[in-house]
Amino acid sequence: MGEALQGLKRTKMCGELREEHIGQIITVMGWVQRKRNLGGLEFVDLRDRTGILQVVFGDEINSEAFQKADTIRSEYCIAVTGEIVRRESPNSNMSTGMVELKANTLKIFSESETPPIYIKENLDAAENIRLKYRYLDLRRPDMQKIYMIRHKAAKAIRDYLDKNGFLEVETPMLTKSTPEGARDYIVPSRNYPGMFYALPQSPQLLKQLLMVSGFDRYFQIVKCFRDEDLRANRQPEFTQVDLEMSFVEADDVIALNEGLIAHVFKEVLGVEVKLPIKRMPFKEAMEKYGSDKPDLRFGMEITDLTEVVKTSDFKVFADAIGNSGSVRALCLKGGASLGRKDIDRLGEFVKTFKAKGLAWIQLKEGEVKSPIAKFLKEEELQGIINTMNAETGDLILIVADKNSVVFQSLGQLRLDLAKKFELIKDKNEFNFTWITEFPLLEYDEEEGRYFAAHHPFTMPMDEDIQYLDSDPGRVRAKAYDLVLNGEELGGGSIRIHDTKLQEKMLEVLGFTQESAWESFGFLLEAFKFGPPPHGGLAFGLDRMIMFLAGTDNIKDVIAFPKNQNAFCYLTQAPNVVDEKQLDDLRIGVIKKED
Incomplete structure (x- = not known):
C-alpha cells in the first residue's frame, strides 16, 4: 500500500540541482527512471519534469532506506530526502551530472506495473499505443519539453498583446451553426428539442461584434472545432491565437503581428526574426511556386514556357494553350542522372494532382534526350532550354494543362523533389513570407457558383468592388496569410463593416436577402449601429508550437489528441450514451444496416 505525504514537502526539483547545492539537505519527488545495484549500493535515476537526478542508497548511509530501495522498480513514484554531494564519476551528458543525492529516507507513494511503452526520449512505438497510454507518453522528457515550450509561447503571446493594448475576452463554445465553412460539430439542446448548438469553427462573427461593442483590440487563445475528414497535421479540435483590431488597415494588422511573431x-528560441517580413502577391506565389504557401528555403521556381511554344504543333502544348491553359516547367539541377524508371515515377506523381502527364528533357553530355523532341522544332526545343537556363546535367520537367492543374502538380512536384534531393540545406532556417492580394472568391465548377476564398466577411480591395457583379473572379481580397517554411502559420483580413456591402457579398455567394438574414442576421443587425472599420488575424497555435519544438507531427503538441479518424484511444470517444440521455434530448439513433 502506498505511503502518504504526512507533511513531507518537496524542497527541490530534480533537474535544478547543481554544485552550488552541495552540502544541502533536500527532498525530491518523482518517478524512478532506472535502478542499478552495485553490491552495497543502489543507484536510482529519479525523474521529474525538470530532469533526472542520480540518487544513491547505501547500507552504510542508511540501512533502512537501502533495504527499502531494493523493492522499488521503474516508474515507482517516490520521495527521497538526503544530502547533495559531489559525484565521484561526473556525467557531462546530464545537467545534474556533477552531483548526486545521498539518500537518508525513502517514501514509496505508489508502485507501477511494467509500462506498455518505454518512458524515454525519441520513443519508437506505434501511434495507437502512444495515444492509448498518453499519460505515460507524456511522462517522456522530450514530450514534456514540448509542453514547456507551449506554455512559454502562450505566455509570450499574452505578454506582447497585453503590452499592445489588447483585452482577452472569452467567446462561447455553444453557438449558432452558420453556412459557408467546414462541417460543424453540433450539440443537441434538451431545453429546445429538435434544435442544436454548434461548436465554433472560429470566433469570427463574435469577435467582429466585439469591435462593434467598442473593445477596440481583442484576443483570446481559443479552442476551435471542425468536423471534417482529417488530413496530415489536422485535428478535429485545435487552438487558435485569435485577435481583432478596430480602426486599422491591412498594413497595421501585419505590422502588429510581425512584432508578435518576432x-x-x-x-x-532566442531567434531573431528579421523585420519587416517580405510580402508576395498570391498571383506571384502561384506562378513561381504553384502554392499559396510557398516554401522559400530553396529555389527551383516554376517557369512559364507558354510564349516559347505558343505556335508549337505539339498537340499536348497546343491543346493546353488553346483551352486558356499554359505550359510551365521546373529545372532540376543535376537531374539528368535520373534513370527512365525514376522519371516515370515522377510522371505518376503529377498524375495524382490531375496532370495528364509529365514531359521531360535531359541535357546529357553532348546530347539532348527527350521523348517529345521529335514533336518540337529545333528553335522550340532550344528556346525551352534557354528559357529554363538549363545546363548540361540538368533535367527539365514540363506540365501542360489548365493553370489550376499546372500550378498544383508542379508545386507539389517541386516539394517532392526538394525532399528527395535534399535541396533544403539549413533545416533550422525560419523563412517567413506574407502572401497578399488573395482572390476574394473561388468558383466551384461542380456546384456552378462562387465560394468565399477566406470567409464571407472579407473586405474586397477598394478598386475591385466595381467587379463584384460583372466579374467576381477578378476581385481581390484585403486578406493576408503568414507562411513559414511552406506552412500557413496564420491568416486574416480586413472585414466588411458596411451592411449593404456585406449583403452584396452574400448575394454574390448565392444567398437571398431572406437566407442571409436568417443565417447572419445578428451580424447584419449589429452593423446598423455604427460598426468601426476593423480587421484581424488568427494564428494556428498548434502549428506554431510544431515549429518552435522542431516536430513535424501535430499530435506531439496537443496533450490529448485524436487519431486520423477523430477517435480518442485514451477515452474511447466517441462512444454510445445512455438511452435516458437520448430520451431527454428526444433523439433516436438510426442503426446502420449490415
Whole structure:
C-alpha cells in the first residue's frame, strides 16, 4: 500500500540541482527512471519534469532506506530526502551530472506495473499505443519539453498583446451553426428539442461584434472545432491565437503581428526574426511556386514556357494553350542522372494532382534526350532550354494543362523533389513570407457558383468592388496569410463593416436577402449601429508550437489528441450514451444496416 505525504514537502526539483547545492539537505519527488545495484549500493535515476537526478542508497548511509530501495522498480513514484554531494564519476551528458543525492529516507507513494511503452526520449512505438497510454507518453522528457515550450509561447503571446493594448475576452463554445465553412460539430439542446448548438469553427462573427461593442483590440487563445475528414497535421479540435483590431488597415494588422511573431521566437528560441517580413502577391506565389504557401528555403521556381511554344504543333502544348491553359516547367539541377524508371515515377506523381502527364528533357553530355523532341522544332526545343537556363546535367520537367492543374502538380512536384534531393540545406532556417492580394472568391465548377476564398466577411480591395457583379473572379481580397517554411502559420483580413456591402457579398455567394438574414442576421443587425472599420488575424497555435519544438507531427503538441479518424484511444470517444440521455434530448439513433 502506498505511503502518504504526512507533511513531507518537496524542497527541490530534480533537474535544478547543481554544485552550488552541495552540502544541502533536500527532498525530491518523482518517478524512478532506472535502478542499478552495485553490491552495497543502489543507484536510482529519479525523474521529474525538470530532469533526472542520480540518487544513491547505501547500507552504510542508511540501512533502512537501502533495504527499502531494493523493492522499488521503474516508474515507482517516490520521495527521497538526503544530502547533495559531489559525484565521484561526473556525467557531462546530464545537467545534474556533477552531483548526486545521498539518500537518508525513502517514501514509496505508489508502485507501477511494467509500462506498455518505454518512458524515454525519441520513443519508437506505434501511434495507437502512444495515444492509448498518453499519460505515460507524456511522462517522456522530450514530450514534456514540448509542453514547456507551449506554455512559454502562450505566455509570450499574452505578454506582447497585453503590452499592445489588447483585452482577452472569452467567446462561447455553444453557438449558432452558420453556412459557408467546414462541417460543424453540433450539440443537441434538451431545453429546445429538435434544435442544436454548434461548436465554433472560429470566433469570427463574435469577435467582429466585439469591435462593434467598442473593445477596440481583442484576443483570446481559443479552442476551435471542425468536423471534417482529417488530413496530415489536422485535428478535429485545435487552438487558435485569435485577435481583432478596430480602426486599422491591412498594413497595421501585419505590422502588429510581425512584432508578435518576432517576440515569441525571441522569447522561446532566442531567434531573431528579421523585420519587416517580405510580402508576395498570391498571383506571384502561384506562378513561381504553384502554392499559396510557398516554401522559400530553396529555389527551383516554376517557369512559364507558354510564349516559347505558343505556335508549337505539339498537340499536348497546343491543346493546353488553346483551352486558356499554359505550359510551365521546373529545372532540376543535376537531374539528368535520373534513370527512365525514376522519371516515370515522377510522371505518376503529377498524375495524382490531375496532370495528364509529365514531359521531360535531359541535357546529357553532348546530347539532348527527350521523348517529345521529335514533336518540337529545333528553335522550340532550344528556346525551352534557354528559357529554363538549363545546363548540361540538368533535367527539365514540363506540365501542360489548365493553370489550376499546372500550378498544383508542379508545386507539389517541386516539394517532392526538394525532399528527395535534399535541396533544403539549413533545416533550422525560419523563412517567413506574407502572401497578399488573395482572390476574394473561388468558383466551384461542380456546384456552378462562387465560394468565399477566406470567409464571407472579407473586405474586397477598394478598386475591385466595381467587379463584384460583372466579374467576381477578378476581385481581390484585403486578406493576408503568414507562411513559414511552406506552412500557413496564420491568416486574416480586413472585414466588411458596411451592411449593404456585406449583403452584396452574400448575394454574390448565392444567398437571398431572406437566407442571409436568417443565417447572419445578428451580424447584419449589429452593423446598423455604427460598426468601426476593423480587421484581424488568427494564428494556428498548434502549428506554431510544431515549429518552435522542431516536430513535424501535430499530435506531439496537443496533450490529448485524436487519431486520423477523430477517435480518442485514451477515452474511447466517441462512444454510445445512455438511452435516458437520448430520451431527454428526444433523439433516436438510426442503426446502420449490415
